[in-house]
Amino acid sequence: xxRSRNGLSVTILLALIVAMLFFLNLEKxxxxxxxxxxxxxxxxxxxxxxxxxxxxxxxIAQMIVTYGDENxxxxxxxxxxxxxxxGAKPSESDYIASVNRFQDGAVVPFFTTVDLxxxxxxxxxxxxxxxxxxxxxxxxxxxxxxxxxxFLKETGINVDFSPVVDLKDDIWDCRSFVGTPEEIANKxxxxxxxxxxxxxxxxxxxxxxxxxxxxxxxxxIVYEQIDENDLLPFKRTIRSNVSAIMVSHxxxxxxxxxxxxxxxxxxxxVQGLRNQYGGLIVTxxxxxxGLKDYYASKDxxxxxxxxxxxxxxxxxxxxxxxxxxxxxxxxxxxxxxxxSEQRIDGSVTRILNAKGINVAA
Amino acid sequence: xxxxxxxxxxxxAFAVLLALNLLMPLGPLAGNAVYALDASEPECHFNTxxxxxxxxxDACCFELRQQLACTRAGTDxxxxxxxxxxxxxxxxxxxxxxxxxxxxxxxxx
Numbered sequence: 001x002x003r004s005r006n007g008l009s010v011t012i013l014l015a016l017i018v019a020m021l022f023f024l025n026l027e028k029x030x031x032x033x034x035x036x037x038x039x040x041x042x043x044x045x046x047x048x049x050x051x052x053x054x055x056x057x058x059x060i061a062q063m064i065v066t067y068g069d070e071n072x073x074x075x076x077x078x079x080x081x082x083x084x085x086x087g088a089k090p091s092e093s094d095y096i097a098s099v100n101r102f103q104d105g106a107v108v109p110f111f112t113t114v115d116l117x118x119x120x121x122x123x124x125x126x127x128x129x130x131x132x133x134x135x136x137x138x139x140x141x142x143x144x145x146x147x148x149x150x151f152l153k154e155t156g157i158n159v160d161f162s163p164v165v166d167l168k169d170d171i172w173d174c175r176s177f178v179g180t181p182e183e184i185a186n187k188x189x190x191x192x193x194x195x196x197x198x199x200x201x202x203x204x205x206x207x208x209x210x211x212x213x214x215x216x217x218x219x220x221i222v223y224e225q226i227d228e229n230d231l232l233p234f235k236r237t238i239r240s241n242v243s244a245i246m247v248s249h250x251x252x253x254x255x256x257x258x259x260x261x262x263x264x265x266x267x268x269x270v271q272g273l274r275n276q277y278g279g280l281i282v283t284x285x286x287x288x289x290g291l292k293d294y295y296a297s298k299d300x301x302x303x304x305x306x307x308x309x310x311x312x313x314x315x316x317x318x319x320x321x322x323x324x325x326x327x328x329x330x331x332x333x334x335x336x337x338x339x340s341e342q343r344i345d346g347s348v349t350r351i352l353n354a355k356g357i358n359v360a361a
Numbered sequence: 362x363x364x365x366x367x368x369x370x371x372x373x374a375f376a377v378l379l380a381l382n383l384l385m386p387l388g389p390l391a392g393n394a395v396y397a398l399d400a401s402e403p404e405c406h407f408n409t410x411x412x413x414x415x416x417x418x419d420a421c422c423f424e425l426r427q428q429l430a431c432t433r434a435g436t437d438x439x440x441x442x443x444x445x446x447x448x449x450x451x452x453x454x455x456x457x458x459x460x461x462x463x464x465x466x467x468x469x470x
Binding site for chain 1: 376380465
């Protein structure tokens with residue numbers, strides 16, 4: 001009788017422990033609790049945001065573009081995430097609905113982004129575009145840039161992470177323009193000009209070049225030698241005001257050096273680009289193993305990405321908890337003095353300006 | 362009495378699993394196990410009119426995340442932005458496990 005009572009007591013105790021652990025686990029997977037960003041001072045009459053009204057966490061969040069899962073729209077709006085990336089959808093109306101889901105009620109509008117790169121076309125289910133490889137002249141490049149920019153604008157997309165201005169695409173064999181470095185620079189320039197005439201941000205990528213060269217598909221950390229020809233399309237597009245440049249994860253040497261680190265986290269490389277370019281500097285996707293495998297800890301990677309002077313961090317891990325953690329790690333680095341808040345302010349100012357918003361200190 | 366013993370063992374096992382998950386999430390561990398148990402190499406090919414092209418695994422995961430859908434095609438998985446398109450990705454299960462392990466969240470319908 002007493003043995004059975006003891007057994008029952010153990011059962012009750014274990015049940016209580018299981019219940020407590022269950023709730024602790026639930027709390028761990030729950031979305032971060034973020035208050036509505038009522039603190040942000042945004043004067044709609046002058047279209048001006050007062051930068052000092054944003055918290056440090058909100059400013060860091062503005063620098064993140066993540067995958068746009070509509071279920072996360074409300075929490076992303078509260079966190080003040082800077083932008084969302086859309087993959088393929090069945091129809092144009094699906095894109096418009098998704099864009100509206102994010103933009104409606106957002107205190108600061110999102111960057112709404114895609115990769116429309118000729119043969120890599122998320123709209124393929126209802127809209128075809130030519131492969132960059134098949135664009136023969138600068139005039140054609142301008143025409144397609146204009147048509148694609150017009151289409152993106154109508155769909156509500158305001159950033160295209162395109163065109164690839166690398167001189168060669170050995171991997172897909174269709175994502176970059178073909179010709180001499182001079183011809184590729186001209187086509188890239190014309191395409192970007194056509195796109196940006198529609199108010200859509202174009203992105204020259206992947207700085208400093210040689211990102212799509214053939215390699216062992218199972219080796220992720222890549223080393224390349226960069227020469228002046230690789231840099232030519234970037235120099236040309238900088239001169240004609242491309243709005244954004246995406247930096248690759250390739251470790252480079254030669255005409256530019258990333259100092260044995262992936263380019264995206266190399267301060268000399270990114271700041272060298274910053275010295276000649278006032279637009280947005282965007283990272284390539286940060287979960288790619290070419291970057292992640294370089295680090296023992298993701299937290300160190302986050303700090304280096306922000307330290308390197310990138311403006312926009314492209315992170316496909318759209319779990320709000322993980323993004324919240326990333327923001328905490330960077331906030332900690334700013335509070336420890338590893339990253340200056342002034343440097344964060346510079347990026348957020350460029351981001352808000354690119355969104356067409358004025359910034360007051 | 363015997364029944365209570367079984368209930369207690371089950372509850373204790375649950376408690377251990379939940380405590381472990383608090384310290385170290387078991388999802389990625391399970392993903393690691395699935396990945397490690399598959400002895401094949403991750404493989405990704407991009408199909409175009411000119412034929413199949415081998416795509417580096419990490420770049421492939423990034424591309425798969427952007428596709429409209431992924432469906433089983435025999436032992437492989439076919440991912441596309443349009444079902445009727447001639448261009449699509451053809452990957453093996455090991456590649457899919459790698460992508461999901463690395464947080465790319467690729468779903469097969």
